[in-house]
Amino acid sequence: xxxxxxxxxxxxxxxxxxxxxxxxxxxxxxxxxxxxxxxxxxxxxxxxxxxxxxxxxxxxxxxxxxxxxxxxxxxxxxxxxxxxxxxxxxxxxxxxxxxxxxxxxxxxxxxxxxxxxxxxxxxxxxxxxxxxxxxxxxxxxxxxxxxxxxxxxxxxxxxxxxxxxxxxxxxxxxxxxxxxxxxxxxxxxxxxxxxxxxxxxxxxxxxxxxxxxxxxxxxxxxxxxxxxxxxxxxxxxxxxxxxxxxxxxxxxxxxxxxxxxxxxxxxxxxxxxxxxxxxxxxxxxxxxxxxxxxxxxxxxxxxxxxxxxxxxxxxxxxxxxxxxxxxxxxxxxxxxx
Ligand code: NAD
Ligand code: TDX
Numbered sequence: 001x002x003x004x005x006x007x008x009x010x011x012x013x014x015x016x017x018x019x020x021x022x023x024x025x026x027x028x029x030x031x032x033x034x035x036x037x038x039x040x041x042x043x044x045x046x047x048x049x050x051x052x053x054x055x056x057x058x059x060x061x062x063x064x065x066x067x068x069x070x071x072x073x074x075x076x077x078x079x080x081x082x083x084x085x086x087x088x089x090x091x092x093x094x095x096x097x098x099x100x101x102x103x104x105x106x107x108x109x110x111x112x113x114x115x116x117x118x119x120x121x122x123x124x125x126x127x128x129x130x131x132x133x134x135x136x137x138x139x140x141x142x143x144x145x146x147x148x149x150x151x152x153x154x155x156x157x158x159x160x161x162x163x164x165x166x167x168x169x170x171x172x173x174x175x176x177x178x179x180x181x182x183x184x185x186x187x188x189x190x191x192x193x194x195x196x197x198x199x200x201x202x203x204x205x206x207x208x209x210x211x212x213x214x215x216x217x218x219x220x221x222x223x224x225x226x227x228x229x230x231x232x233x234x235x236x237x238x239x240x241x242x243x244x245x246x247x248x249x250x251x252x253x254x255x256x257x258x259x260x261x262x263x264x265x266x267x268x269x270x271x272x273x274x275x276x277x278x279x280x281x282x283x284x285x286x287x288x289x290x291x292x293x294x295x296x297x298x299x300x301x302x303x304x305x306x307x308x309x310x311x312x313x314x315x316x317x318x319x320x321x322x323x324x325x326x327x328x329x330x331x332x333x334x335x336x337x
Pocket of ligand 1: 065125
C-alpha cells in the first residue's frame, strides 16, 4: 500500500533490525525513501544495505549525538524511526559508557530536532524495560507494567523511553513508542544468542549456554517486528506505547536443542558456561493492544521454519560473519562465556 510518508530517517539502519526495516520498506512501501543515519559501530555494516538504489536508500555515516548533523537530516524528512542503539546486554555489563551516550543522549538529540521541526518520531524500544518475570508467573508484560530494568543496557533504554514520553507531553512531539521482544532473523550480529550458536557449530566450536539454560525469551521474527513498526507509524495513536510480541516464549535450552537438531548435532553437544550477572529470568509480551487497536498480527509464527531459514542464511553468508568470529569468541572467552 502506498504510504503518506515519502522520506523516513532510519537511525541505526545498517544494524540488524534497522537494515531489515529498510529492506521491508523497499518491498512493502514503494515510493518511500529511507535515509539511514548510522555511525557504523562494530554492529553496523554497510553491506546490510547492498543492492538498494539511491531512490530507495541513502546511507549517511554519522552519530545520532551530533546535533548539527541530526538537525539537518530531520529538517528534510516526514518521520524518524529510531533504531540506533548500543544493543547488547553483555557489552553493557563490560562497558556501560557508550550505552548511556548513544541510548540516552542520542535519543535526546533526535527528540530536540523533532521538536524544532515538528517531525513525527517513532521510538524503538525493548520489553527489557519491564525487568523480568518468574518462570511460573502466569502474567505477561502489558503497556501498564511498571518499569524495572535490570541491566545497564535496559536501564538506558528505559531512560530513553521516559525522554520520549516527556517530549511528547511537554512539547507536543508527535511520538509513539514500541517495546518489542527478542528478534531473530538474517543479519543479526553473531554476538547474540541464536547467531552465536549457529556460527559456533559452523566453525566446529561447541555452543555455549549461560547458567542453567532455563531462562525464557519471547521470540519474534524480525519481519513481524518491522511490520508492526510500520503499522504504528501509520496508524498508531500519537503519545501511545504499543508492545510487540508474537507469543513465542521458549527456554534457551530448547532453542539451543532446536538449533543442534537442525544442524545434525547431538542434543548434548554444547558447553554450560558462566551465567550473565543479573541475568533476567523470563520475558513475555501480551500484545493485545496492538492486535485489537491496530489489527496487527504476526505472520512468521512457525519458529522451527524461521530458525531453519535463519540457519540457511548464516550458511550462505559466511563472508558476512566470518571476519567477526574470532574477535567475538575471544571476548566471550575472556569473560568465561
Ligand atoms: P544492532 O546492534 O544490530 O544495530 C544497532 C545499529 O545502530 C548499528 O548499525 C550501529 O552502527 C548503530 N549505532 C550505534 N550507535 C550509534 C550512534 N551513536 N549513532 C548512529 N548509529 C549508531 O541492534 P538491533 O538488534 O538491530 O536493535 C535495534 C533497536 O531495536 C535497538 O534500539 C534495540 O534496543 C531495539 N530492540 C532490539 C531487540 C533485539 O532482539 N535485537 C528487541 C527489542 C528492541
Ligand atoms: O552465548 C550465549 N549463551 C546464552 O545462553 C548468549 C550470547 C546468550 N545466552 C542467553 C542470554 C539470554 O538469556 O540467551 C538469551 C538471549 O541472549 P541475547 O541474544 O544476548 O539477548 P537478550 O539479552 O535477551 O537481549 C535481546 O533481546 C532484547 C537483544 O540483544 C536486546 O537488544 C533486546 O532489547
